[in-house]
Amino acid sequence: MTSNSFRYSKSMIVIHWLTALLVLGAWLTAEGGRKVIENPPLLHFTLGLAVLVLIVPRLILRLSGAAPDTSAQRGWLATAAKAGHGLLYLLLIGLPITGWYAASRMGVTVYFLGLQLPALTAPVQGPPGLIADLHENAGTFILILAGLHALMAVWHQLVLRDGTLQRMSLR
Template structure:
C-alpha cells in the first residue's frame, strides 16, 4: 500500500508551530493571574502572550499563502459532503480567529494608550487613545478567545473522529511524522 498523500512540509510545520504558540498564548494568560500586578513574572506572561499572538498572526498569513499555492491532499476514503462543508467552515473560523485575535489586541492596546510590543519591538498605534473603546475591544478579544477553546477542541475531536472512527487519512496527512 502506498503512503498517504500529505500536506506540504511547510504547511505541516506552520500548522504545528502555530499550535505550539497557541498553547503558549493561552497558558500565558491563564498563568498571568497567578502573579501580583506589576510583578516581573506577570510582565513576562503578558509579553509571551502578546508576542506569541502576533507571531501567530504572521504565521497565519504565511499559512494562507501556502494554502493558496498548494492544494490540500485528498482524503482517502473521501468524507461525506456534510463533513467537507463542516471542515471548510471550521477552517475558515479558525483562520478568522487566528487573524482577528492579534489584530483586536493590537487595536485595544493602542486605544488604551499603550504601545504594543512584539519580542521587544514596538508596533505603531492603530488608533487614537480612547480607553472606553479599548476596554470594549478587549472584551470582544476575550470573548473570541473563549470561543477559540471550543473551535480548537472541535478541530482536534474531528481529526480524532476521522482517524479512529472513519479510519480515513485526515489526521495522517497533517502529522509531522509518517504514521
C-alpha cells in the same frame, strides 16, 4: 490514503503545529482588565503576533497546493469542515489584531520581538470597549474550536479510518 498526494507538505505541518502551540501559549499568558497597563504581557503579545505573522506563509502554502485536495468530500461534514476552518482562519487573523487594537486603546505600547509597533488607535480613558471584550471572549472560543477540530481529526482517524492524522504528521 497516506501517499504524498493526500498529505500536507512538511512546511504546512510545521506551521500548523507551531500555530497550535502559539495559540495555546498566548491563551495561557493572557492578562485581563486594566492591570495590562501596569504590567503589559509582553510574552502574550509576542505569541499572539507570531500567530498573525505565521498566517501569511500558511495562506500562501495553502493557496499554492501544500494542502491535500478535499474537493471530493461532500455533504454536511464537508460543509462543517470548511466553515470550521474558515472560522479558525478568521480567528487566527482577528485575535492578534483585536488584541493589538485593545492594547492601543488602553495606551499600552505593543512590542513584537523587540520592535515597537505603532498604536492602532488613540488611547481612551475608561474601559477599552467592545473590541477588547471580543478579543477576550474569542481567545477562549478559539481554544474550544481548536478542541473540536482535534476531536474531529481523532474521529476521522479512529472511526472513518481515513488517515487524517497521518496526513498531519511529520513522519
